[in-house]
Amino acid sequence: MYLLFILLFPLLLGSFLLIAKPAKAFGLALGGSIIELIISCILLCDANTGKLPTEFISNWIPEAGLKFALFVDGINGILILLTALLVPFIIGSTAGSEKANDAKYQGLILTMQAALMGAFLAKDAFLFYFFFEASLLPIYFIINLYGSENRTKISFKFFVYTLFGSLFLLIGLIYVYLRTPGNTPSADFETLYQTASVLSTKEQSLLFLAFFIAFAIKMPMFPFHTWQPDTYTVAPSQGTMLLSGIMLKMGTYGVIRMIVPMFPAGIANWGNWVIILSVIGVLYGSIIAIQQKDMKRLLAYSSFAHVGLMSAGMLTLSNEGIQGALYQMLSHGINIVGLFFIVEVIERRTQSRDLDQLGGITSASKVLSIGFIILSLGSVALPLTNGFVGEFLLLKSVFDYQLTIGIIAGITIILGAVYTLRMIQKSMFGNASKFSINFEDLTISEKLVIIPLCILVVLGGIFPTVVLNYSQPAVDLLSKWIK
């Protein structure tokens, strides 16, 4: 029941906010998302120790063999945690702005959370697809109703692009699902994994491409990333946080959950190319990030670079690669949400995100600048921050896979340090510009968002084993399917 609760609660609360439009939307949304977080934590802990059932299965479309099945294991547990953890921060980040009590806005964020939860919780591949697509609608409306200039065109591009990709996923899924053993086909993940032995190498290669295009567009991966920087830039901050913090993880989660165990022969065929593409993406993203002036765009490209490394690590199929990707999903989500929030804070005060127009904020606000540095260092993967653990595991897996690729991927740490430190230096230090001269210190509500995120960054760097141990059994199980 807990499983059902964490799926339906944000949905119901979100719809309530959308329909009834209460005046105190902020309190309701924040309270709701914290309840959601608490219940999710209880669920994750107790399901792991066996106190709560890990599955909820009921019939959905028995004629087609589809089930409304939810489950939680080590892999999606991390993503459920991520979703439940970040949404309170995202809602909290609206505090003090005119969006805080905009019931429509909060309602859209909560329905978005429900869709994301659904995608991560789903045990049935079509249920996953269902939420995978459904999550597009709230974010489309968030961008389009609250975004900045040119939003209609850009969000339309984003929408059509991602939907186009997921249509390939749909036909690929239908194809695999019809090949499952048994009288009525089934789309349960476990059953789908069994098709690996039935499908020929050629089929697997084609299916790999169909699935991969969908997820690569979602992540996004080079060369399917063209929608990303624009969309991140025009979206309102909370939309960008949802997109980069949680939504892109649907792509990486899809790769781990479906592509990795389902098409071993496909990966054998194409994996090498995709890893090379990913590494190209990492380099490309980092180099472009160095030249950006707009902080939001810079972060968009940095996120693009990080995702490239994740996908490279996952497709090495090694235990470390998958573990690293999972851990990196969690830490990247925390870091990027924090960083986007800081950009939002700066923009609220100076009406500018341009690095050339900023500077000298440290003197005005110590907390902001320390928080910014901690989050950035987490993103650069300094030891003792959460980014380090994931990045280390990922790089190790890529090194083990092939030395040259590993070395090229390793360069990105340096490039990452370059663009991040450049961003900090240009915005925080130096002389205050005319935009940032009257910079006001953080309000309490803003501190309440930044400080916990910084603590999470450090905690994640010191105690990674909590999370890694949590996901270990599931990853082991997955490795068994790969073999």
Place this chain on the structure above:
Amino acid sequence: MTPVIALSLFGIINLFLGFTFKRQSLQVVTLLFIICSMALTAMDWNHEYLWFGDMMKTNNLSINFSLIIQLAGLLVVAFSNGFGKDEVYTQPAEYYAILLFSLVGALLMVSFQNLIMLFVGLEILSVAMYVLTGSDKRNLRSNEAALKYFLMGSFATGFLLFGIALVYGSTRSLYISGILYNLSHTAPESLPSFLYAGIILMGIGLLFKISAAPFHFWTPDVYEGAPTIFTMFMSTVVKTAGFAAIYHILDVTFGGFQKNWIITVYFITIITLILGNISAAYQQSAKRMLAFSSISHAGYMLLTVCANQPSTSSNILYYSLAYTLATAVSFAVLMVVAEYQTGRTEKPENFDALNGLAKNNPSLAFAFTVALLSLAGIPLTAGFWGKFFVFTDMFNKNLTYPIIIAVLMSAVGIYYYFKGIISVYFNSGEIEKIETSFLFKIALWSACIGTLVLGIYPTLLKSIF
């Protein structure tokens, strides 16, 4: 077949009620009539009957089709609130009577057991539609549309009749059962070759009615010229009835000769998908876009006819229902907005006329969005499952390449359906609150909620179909 008799009677009664009743109350009476005949239809559930000298058969499949068709009729009548305004030129009693009569034709088309009955049903439906298309007598476009529809429709009927004649000539029977019996007791070599021509000609006659390319040229003009309320009727009732007949002819009767017609129908399907979707993407007028979208949906439904699996009939039912609900809602919203915009803008049926609808009419905008999402096949709506079931059928038949085309084309579909959503929600424009009648609201909301419920829990009806 009590509903056929009942609807004919109701139609005649309706004509005479026009003398005594107020115009507005006629709508309610017609609604009650249709609900009554739906109840009569549903009473035969789980029984198989032969009627009219074995010329018609009702079983669960035909009952399902009949119910969908009458539901479409119900929606159209509930949405029709514009008849009462013009006292001199509109004749609500006659319109409603003709709608009821054309429902009779549609019911004959879904349950025929004799090719003559198919012909009679098709003619009753078509002649009624020709009249309704031209019912806006002072509008030149409406006149043009009626004439075009009539001429092209007569041609198609000719094809159908010729096909029936050839089939009769080669199988010596007009009864479906007789045809099946004779076909199974004759060696395939000794069948005359004009049987195959007959099958194809019958197919063409029917494909015309569902506006499959290359027999679609009348569709955009007729849909645009006809008063919107009758366009709605045309695109829902005629299409569903047409598909019921196509399924009955191609898959049930001549399913054994699939290798003889499949290539033609295949070709037609693919052209329909491509032409319908690509042309729709270029339209400025929302009404014309919906006309082309109806062509493209005919393509998707033909895909499952091509696949000819055991689940085909249930898939056509599901798709028709999803399509009917969504199309009815989108035309209804378009209709009230166009009525509001007439005189305010040059082209009240363009996408631009919808700009800024969401601001003062959130419920209309929401319903329109749900309808367009369903037509585009986005999850959470019934249209998604319609497409899903069709694709499943195709893979079961191993028709991989048409699926690729269908998928690419539904990506194109997303583009043009979203034009509507963008103008409703995100473009700036001024539309005041549009007052709609109580019945209109009920119909709008029930169709909208139906689309969502079917999109979330398709088993609700899939288990019946």
Place this chain on the structure above:
Amino acid sequence: MIESFGYVLAFLVAGTGFMALVLTLARFIRPNRPNDEKLSTYESGEAPVGNANVRFNPRFYLYALLFVLFEIELILLFPWAVVFGDKQLAAASENWKHFALFEMLIFIGILGLGLAYAWVKGYLEWEKPNIQAEDFKSPVPPKAYEKFN
């Protein structure tokens, strides 16, 4: 069966042949001296004015439609009458006669209702042009005219 059409064919061939023969013969025998007067449409009649493709008044169409409607009814009624009068069929089943009569009554009843509807709606009225009444007021009193005449 198909042989019985032979008579029709023979008639066709004979008819066409006879016409052709007679007309060709006449062509050789008759004198041929045309002039304008002789070539006009109505020789020694009125001189034709204007185009022959004139528009007919729509009210004729209404009557044509009604005529066709009831003619089709008659076309159905004749074979029905033949079957209805068949003694063998009537003897075969007791209720048959009532049933057939009732069926035809329904059919005619529906047509009658249609006619009644059209009548009440005023569709059967002969559409008369609106004759404009003379509204010219002459300053001269009518009596003055009478006197003058």
